[in-house]
Amino acid sequence: MDIVALVERIGEQPTAALFGLVTGVVFGVAAQRSRFCLRAAVVEFARGMMQDKVAVWLLTFSTAVVWVQGAQMLGLIDVTEARMMAVPGSWSGAVIGGLMFGAGMVLARGCSGRLLVLAATGNLRSVVSGLIFAVVAQMSLTGWLAPLRDWLAGLWITAGGRNMNLLTAMHLPDGSGLVIGLATALLALELSRRNRIGASRLVFASGVGFAAAVGWALTYALSQVAFEPVQIESLTFTGPSANTLMFFLDRTSILEFDIGLVPGVVIGSFAAAWWGGELKFQGFEGPTPMRNAMVGAALMGFGGMLAGGCAIGNGVSGGSIFAGTAWLALFCMWIGGMAMDVALGGRGQPAHI
Template structure:
């Protein structure tokens, strides 16, 4: 795609939104068909299994790393310019927010990205949880919860005015990130083979990682030709959910990558569910399930904004450029989710995984 020609034809803001839409559609289709879900992978692992859900998650994050690190090696992007790397990261936010998000996604039966995909498939539980997540994320960004978030995030931050680049910190060769991604992909394929995972699901799982790379490269290319400053970013669903919500509520809101990303995921997932005849309206089974999901969505909304990203934003997008706080947040999401499954779901006090 010739980004410069697109900017000259429709303008910078519409181009950013269109690139977000493209990234979102790819993500939506791939996530719907692969059933990619961090919550499902953590629950499976907590129950002593290395099954198909772990394999899909490993393949997604590994292919994101391979695509992104490969693009950087080819000069198609430069991760040091990404906003996630160019500003200080919060270790305290990553730890506390990651734990909260992990707990919340198990209670809500899906991370924020998975909720968006399921909502487009007719899951009304995910619609309710997703809206609560977006509202709380906005409250944590600019509303009443922004003060507590800033306080907790400021307890322990990275030094030097930037996030920690893990590859540079450990003084590893430039291509070590690419090698690490390839090794993770091999592990994912070994687990997938043991579980007899079909090629189609593996391809779509890799497609989720590819969508992350598309977002990074697209926004980097736009930043090189745009007159106004452009954030170099990719798929995440904490900030974008809040921004998209405000875009439809505030007439002064402007088009940006985030505003295109969320509708793109909905469109991609909806089309995939329609074509495969998987679209089906579903609601809450019981009142207790509704309370559980709503509380989980609140934890995810605040936790994601505190951690600097959701299961996708920190766990895959931030992980693909080896941002230190992103990997810390991802680790804490796993810990929070596994602890919640062990202490609550495995004791038989919660509904079985869907």
């Protein structure tokens, strides 16, 4: 791909949006076909099982780590100046926001990325939850909830004016990230073998992790040729959901990677569901599930913005570059999700939803 020619033809901002669209389509197709969802894996694990949901999540995570770390070793990308790494991270935000997001995704029956995928296939529950998530995320970014988010995030931040790279902080040798990714992939494949997961689902689960690497690679490549500064970023849905909402509400908003990402996921997941004959309208079964979904979406909106990213942004994109606060936020999402499932008495909805 001749990025210089593309930029000269359509401009830097449209190119960024196009790259977001491509990344989103890859994620949407892969996530829909693999049934990837952190919430499903957390609920399964909380109930004492290590079955297909955990295996799919581990394979996605490990694939992202392997692709991104391998690309860095080959000099194809450099994420040291990525938005997640170039600014101070918030340890307090990762803990508090991660716990809130984890509890919220169990109540809402899906993390923010999963809700977006389901909404594109006709799930009206996810449409409602997704809109609430986006509104609360925007309120947490620039609205009434922003002061509270800033205060909580400022309680404990990383030293040195940057986020922490865990590999560097632990003085691990070059290639350690790739080794960790490969070891996790082996564990995922063993779990997949034990649970008889088909090859097709494994390929699409790997595709979700590959989508994160695509995002990093495309934005890095654009940053090398663009005249104006370009954020090096990848998959995440807290900020992009808020930004996409404002793009359609405010005519002064500009095109960027985020604006292409969300529509790309919708297009990809819709196409995959249509191809698989899985398009169908679904609604709330009663007042309790609706209340839980609305509360959960609000918790994810604020928690994701406070934590610096959602289950995808921290758990896949941030995890793949070993950002310290991303790993802490991901750990807290697991804890918050498991605690909420226990609080519900393990009577929450099945893990596959």
